Amino acid sequence: MIKAGIIGATGYAGGELVRLLTGHKNTEVIWYGSRSYIDKKYAEVYQNMFRIVEEKCLDDNMEELADQADVIFTATPQGFCASMMKEEILAKTKLIDLSADYRIKDVNVYEKWYGIEHKSPQFIKEAVYGLCEVNRDDIRKARLVANPGCYTTCSILTAYPLAKEGLIDMSTLIIDAKSGTSGAGRGAKVSNLYCEVNENIKAYGVAAHRHTPEIEEQLGYAAQEKVVLNFTPHLVPMNRGILVTEYASLKKRVTYEDVKAVYDKYYGKEYFIRFLEEGVYPETKWVEGSNYVDINVKLDPRTNRIIMMGAIDNLVKGAAGQAVQNMNLMFGLPESEGLKLVPMFP
Amino acid sequence: MIKAGIIGATGYAGGELVRLLTGHKNTEVIWYGSRSYIDKKYAEVYQNMFRIVEEKCLDDNMEELADQADVIFTATPQGFCASMMKEEILAKTKLIDLSADYRIKDVNVYEKWYGIEHKSPQFIKEAVYGLCEVNRDDIRKARLVANPGCYTTCSILTAYPLAKEGLIDMSTLIIDAKSGTSGAGRGAKVSNLYCEVNENIKAYGVAAHRHTPEIEEQLGYAAQEKVVLNFTPHLVPMNRGILVTEYASLKKRVTYEDVKAVYDKYYGKEYFIRFLEEGVYPETKWVEGSNYVDINVKLDPRTNRIIMMGAIDNLVKGAAGQAVQNMNLMFGLPESEGLKLVPMFP
Amino acid sequence: MIKAGIIGATGYAGGELVRLLTGHKNTEVIWYGSRSYIDKKYAEVYQNMFRIVEEKCLDDNMEELADQADVIFTATPQGFCASMMKEEILAKTKLIDLSADYRIKDVNVYEKWYGIEHKSPQFIKEAVYGLCEVNRDDIRKARLVANPGCYTTCSILTAYPLAKEGLIDMSTLIIDAKSGTSGAGRGAKVSNLYCEVNENIKAYGVAAHRHTPEIEEQLGYAAQEKVVLNFTPHLVPMNRGILVTEYASLKKRVTYEDVKAVYDKYYGKEYFIRFLEEGVYPETKWVEGSNYVDINVKLDPRTNRIIMMGAIDNLVKGAAGQAVQNMNLMFGLPESEGLKLVPMFP
Amino acid sequence: MIKAGIIGATGYAGGELVRLLTGHKNTEVIWYGSRSYIDKKYAEVYQNMFRIVEEKCLDDNMEELADQADVIFTATPQGFCASMMKEEILAKTKLIDLSADYRIKDVNVYEKWYGIEHKSPQFIKEAVYGLCEVNRDDIRKARLVANPGCYTTCSILTAYPLAKEGLIDMSTLIIDAKSGTSGAGRGAKVSNLYCEVNENIKAYGVAAHRHTPEIEEQLGYAAQEKVVLNFTPHLVPMNRGILVTEYASLKKRVTYEDVKAVYDKYYGKEYFIRFLEEGVYPETKWVEGSNYVDINVKLDPRTNRIIMMGAIDNLVKGAAGQAVQNMNLMFGLPESEGLKLVPMFP
Secondary structure (H helix, E strand, O other): OEEEEEEOOOOHHHHHHHHHHHOOOOEEEEEEEOHHHOOOEHHHHOHHHOOOOOOEOEOOOHHHHHHHOOEEEEOOOOOHHHHHOOHHHHHHOEEEEOOOOOOOOOHHHHHHHHOOOOOOHHHOOOOEEOOHHHHHHHHHHOOEEEOOOHHHHHHHHHHHHHHHOOOEOHHHOEEEEEEOHHHHOOOOOHHHEHHHHOOOOEEOOOOOOOHHHHHHHHHHHHHOOOOOOEEEEEEOOOOOOEEEEEEEEEOOOOOHHHHHHHHHHHHOOOOOEEEOOOOOOOEHHHHOOOOOEEEEEEEEOOOOEEEEEEEEOOOHHHHHHHHHHHHHHHOOOOOOOOOOOOOOOO | OEEEEEEOOOOHHHHHHHHHHHOOOOEEEEEEEOHHHOOOEHHHHOHHHOOOOOOEOEOOOHHHHHHHOOEEEEOOOOOHHHHHOOHHHHHHOEEEEOOOOOOOOOHHHHHHHHOOOOOOHHHOOOOEEOOHHHHHHHHHHOOEEEOOOHHHHHHHHHHHHHHHOOOEOHHHOEEEEEEOHHHHOOOOOHHHEHHHHOOOOEEOOOOOOOHHHHHHHHHHHHHOOOOOOEEEEEEOOOOOOEEEEEEEEEOOOOOHHHHHHHHHHHHOOOOOEEEOOOOOOOEHHHHOOOOOEEEEEEEEOOOOEEEEEEEEOOOHHHHHHHHHHHHHHHOOOOOOOOOOOOOOOO | OEEEEEEOOOOHHHHHHHHHHHOOOOEEEEEEEOHHHOOOEHHHHOHHHOOOOOOEOEOOOHHHHHHHOOEEEEOOOOOHHHHHOOHHHHHHOEEEEOOOOOOOOOHHHHHHHHOOOOOOHHHOOOOEEOOHHHHHHHHHHOOEEEOOOHHHHHHHHHHHHHHHOOOEOHHHOEEEEEEOHHHHOOOOOHHHEHHHHOOOOEEOOOOOOOHHHHHHHHHHHHHOOOOOOEEEEEEOOOOOOEEEEEEEEEOOOOOHHHHHHHHHHHHOOOOOEEEOOOOOOOEHHHHOOOOOEEEEEEEEOOOOEEEEEEEEOOOHHHHHHHHHHHHHHHOOOOOOOOOOOOOOOO | OEEEEEEOOOOHHHHHHHHHHHOOOOEEEEEEEOHHHOOOEHHHHOHHHOOOOOOEOEOOOHHHHHHHOOEEEEOOOOOHHHHHOOHHHHHHOEEEEOOOOOOOOOHHHHHHHHOOOOOOHHHOOOOEEOOHHHHHHHHHHOOEEEOOOHHHHHHHHHHHHHHHOOOEOHHHOEEEEEEOHHHHOOOOOHHHEHHHHOOOOEEOOOOOOOHHHHHHHHHHHHHOOOOOOEEEEEEOOOOOOEEEEEEEEEOOOOOHHHHHHHHHHHHOOOOOEEEOOOOOOOEHHHHOOOOOEEEEEEEEOOOOEEEEEEEEOOOHHHHHHHHHHHHHHHOOOOOOOOOOOOOOOO
């Protein structure tokens, strides 16, 4: 039984981790860390867990937790994990960080986009970017995994095979993303109130969202060139789900079958990536509650562009599900253990 | 491996049955019956099942299905199951009917409220009303189970212990119920369009809803008297969930603790019924996707009434989940097999 | 031109007042009071008012405002208006208080239910309860109007004619109410976040909601007896709208036509009250954005009860619209001036 | 008093026309045409109009209507208006067609994208494209106005000044659009059911949507070159609203102030177009129920692109509101008559 500790267990991503780990036959959650709710019963914070989780919330003492846990998940604000990290912790336990602290290799880029000083840059090199379908082998050996962002997971996986195979002109890549509101977290802000989000759609963080450099870095590795792109997130009145619509110019004439073959080459054996039938476009509802990524493309000969579309559940493949997938890899378990969740419809 | 056939597999309740049976380790779905989509791949009707269900939809030939299946689920319009039923079918297979055909013992009451002739009243007596927590022993021995309605499951279980123990005056019982829109089915009707339901709430079937006699009959058995009550359903802009708010006058002075003790007497060992902490009222979101029934009460000394509240997921405990729970009982499996679903939040 | 000042202009009710007064040909808003946003442009708080309202937010100095305004609207938390009130203010200006401070005639009842001390009980007697269709004549002469609560407006008007004519047994009256989320205000609370309200319904304030004594007092005047009842509010995932479903036993045998005649007697000439056609039940969407109250009833001979249903837009007839209607009466304008808003659908 | 007839009065756009014309002081609706509901009271189809509209629905006899009406609005399926059109009708009355029949000047393009034969191409040349802010003078003199599509109105107006002034490379223009569900009409289709749309977002009509050639034609006039672009609509779980996010490469180095000056040049005096403050991006909720178009842009020096954003209410500026604006122009009324609607929030 893997002993798992969660710091930040009462945010939405933390709550989803609890849901997934509760149903995972090889893990036991031994620490529900939540600075805001110390000593409160976890099930009083999330009543859906009544009679399922009996424990109380604990603090965020990562050192003490490292003594007890085989793996620590940090679902905490940017900067927290980096501020607590030391060799002693990694010597004792594995760590999967759901924040952005170790996702970006260039600490200057991190500090510029996030506007904070990185407190433990010495671990950035060691950290493995936990996009399972791309970095599987490195993840298996890692002590420290940087779990990818929600937008980035969806954005990267949707374009990755075409970037890797050089089919698209990376300088033309534009990513228009749409997210459910759980991505905004559980903080009490006026802009996230029901009446402000409901019956409304808006863009935000235009040409300035922090997931941009993460997408650029990873797609840059795939394309083996420096990538600069536009990424525009939008807030959609729904709880869960991310849909990305990506546009790029094709570098050569290809057919739908050619493109499908490229996706099959990279994803044909992937359990969690479903390349849909021709003409069927991803919808967030079809992956809700699951770890799937649904992808399809449409070629437009009129403009010589390809439109790539991808959908995930932001709290599962975009956060907690991918974290569990990383844990499975790190502990030598079957990669889909505890994650064969059938999407819920409606 | 239990071979299960579903007739009506492409309605919302049928789809939920597929979701639950797909995750059930002792069953295999061998028949996806859907008159509307014969020969179409099931996953084209419900894209969430892409790469999970490969089969095509079949017709609704119950006789042929009875030769192949160990259990048949009928998630079909009222009257269908009764019109197909014969001894030969029950001799070969078990049957769980999610329609109302065998729920009401008095065929005249059925025919009056449903406005159709019952085509096989000879099976009504044999049929067991599949409210698991109440009729567990009879269900274990049944060939034919009448799976309760969604509103009725929630309405009955919320008041059952108090009716049984004679604490409330049954002539004062009023049930005000609120349901998500999946309860209205997948039929293409203007009144169920997004723009008609969204940002709206309304009562319907006032003093005329078909679930009324079913609730009255079952609570009558509990109270051992004839029960006549008001039941008012409302349509709420959400996909899933039923909340009932029930009002009744108390027959004697009792405390919250007294009442809690009564609920504990009947439900204390029930896996799927959660009597909440004092002051915490049921919310549909806390049971979403799960087979739980959340219940609590509030006593009002000013009016000498008790307000009982209960919440379920209408597609799970209100339909497919309870059907699987019945199947587990009928086949001697652990009652919660395949149903330990953690509610999804948000 | 009536000079109107609003204190609490940046709450949802205050915002709706701005919307209505902006379209009212006899008024000019001269004061947008908002303690939280002093010196900020009003249109930066509510971007829908961009290029419509150019003014900045001011403080809540009621004395200074009284010098400038012909009428003051207070859309403020309970206790504020009472704490600021003095004869000097009422000597200079009319005041319409959207809070509960002057709604309840018995100051002890107010202090018990609201849990605060009333700071100016000497004005309670003078204050007129601003339920226009009931107290029209007194409102015309009033200096100080207590604008009714949202739930109470809908609850009272729906039952009023039957209470007045003695058709129903008031001791059996139960009010089950459902409200959109704007009724919870614009405060940043976790419980009002999009993800907490969406796809969810719950009861709250069960047997304890502050609107209860207000409903009891007013229906008591109508029935000429002391009324004690159950009132249960529910939170519905929609922005606007209140639906009440009220249950009571009939004191004598009546037909639908008899009951309709009673409603016609009281409401037949009312512009804002629509008694619907038989069999058509109120839906909140049909009154959205308007000052209408839609009402209908269903008689149930099986239980000898009548089910009364009413719907309003909680921000219009339940708050700002009724406040403007009161203002029209107080200033001798046509009662529907600025309020002939056609409900918006969908 | 202008006598107005509506054919297609019971669709969502038709319903909105009724709402707007009911509040318009110079018009009287004399014909509520609805093939599906002939002889049914209009207010039974749209209960929000109870006691506001007393008339019954009539047929779609355009010739008879032409004898009675000063202006006819056709809010009908593609092809209907073209099939009924003749000189005799235009000789007697003005016509504003909300369908696409006369929007596209090249009949071959129309027939290819719409897949139907145009039955009266002889009127295409005469028809004026009713984008009021662009074609105001021609509209004033027109007998036949082709009211623009919802997506097209928003897409064109958002980019128009930059296209006109040659600031953007038109070959790089990509339009990613998001629409509420009322745009899909009131037809009873499974894909528009509440449970299918709610908690979901998807792209549709990718590289194939019929509004594409309309946008290309109009922006081509502005840019004075042939324009071919990508347009991708998405379905959003909300009733009303369209948001477009448009991407294009800049042809020269410009500042935000430069761009703002260009928008001011074209829209500075427009009542219905609001160019927002820098850093404030359009949200559909801020224009809901109104005829406003909210626009802003963000320059991205990293990619040398400009991101243009625009928001409208699809049923108002995207359909009925613009139709009334056109009517006002055609009849010499103030352009904003009956359209000074304050957006409703929340």
